[in-house]
Amino acid sequence: MKTQVIYHSLSGCTEKLARGIFEGLKCEEKSLHNLADGTPEIDGDVILLGYWVDQAGPCKPIRELAETLENRHVGLFCTMAFWCESSHAATALHNGAACVQEKNTVIGGIVVNGHMSDKMIEMFRGMGAGPHSASPAAEARWALMKDHPSECEIALATERMNERIQLLKTLQEKGIAFPSITI
Ligand SMILES: Cc1cc2nc3c(=O)[nH]c(=O)nc-3n(C[C@H](O)[C@H](O)[C@H](O)COP(=O)(O)O)c2cc1C
Structure with a gap:
């Protein structure tokens, strides 16, 4: 099962988070893509999308990519400058999920603070x-x-993505579909 981590970052926060998640991923096959270097070929079973929050939603490059994804297992992670436990943060994650959940399975998401x-x-x-x-x-x-993002936030995001990918594998071995999470 291949996992692709795809992110966009203007001032480095989402890049720091994406790199941390990527390094900690317990996957046999994984790749890391910065959208600023171009759009990668989508060949992963799991796509982890990382965005900085722009007006309560994903930044444009990630939004545009997200809207092209089909039949993938998608995890979402983002950084934002306002409080990450606020309703604004919940909306920012929801708006990311809204870009993918009709045509894909959402396996998880997390918002952390950036500066x-x-x-x-x-x-x-x-x-x-x-x-x-x-x-x-x-x-x-x-x-x-x-x-921010702090090492604790990066560790929590990494744990979440690893847990969800592990659960996906476990369910697939049993022939059970991952029930998409409505965010
Ligand atoms: C154009 C623009 C719009 C933004 N909109 C929001 C927003 O709606 N809510 C928020 O909390 N932060 C907002 N921010 C702050 C960034 O989301 C935040 O600083 C993020 O961690 C930056 O990530 P990066 O370093 O990967 O670019 C905005 C930043 C920019 C440049």
Whole structure:
């Protein structure tokens, strides 16, 4: 069973997570693809898609790829700058799953925190008053997240993907289909 980890990253958070997951994957056959280097041939039984959250959904390159996938087992992982346990985070994962779940089987997903890039922070600091403008609370959150995703977050994401792939193998050996997870 081959697993392909495919990701897109602007400022490195999703790349760090994707590399960590890839290194920890207990699969006989696996490959890692950065979409910035081009779209890979899709030949994996399991496709792990990694995106940075853009307006509560997958970044465009991953969204466009996700919408072409058919008959695959798909795991989703993403990084975002807002709180990863918020309803906004749940929506960001849901919107990723929505791109694939009609034609594929979703085997799992996870949202972890990334940091806000310096470029985005500068942009927010330059904005007038509004929901996204810089504030003391936002500045404190950006500072708190500056080293995310953390090693713990990467380990948890890796564990989740390994567990789901193992479950898929176990079910396949018994001739049972993986019940797609509605996210
Ligand atoms: C155009 C743009 C839109 C973004 N939209 C969101 C968003 O809706 N919610 C959020 O929490 N973070 C948002 N972010 C922050 C990124 O998702 C976050 O910093 C992510 O960890 C960056 O990952 P990367 O380093 O792999 O590019 C946005 C960033 C950019 C550049």
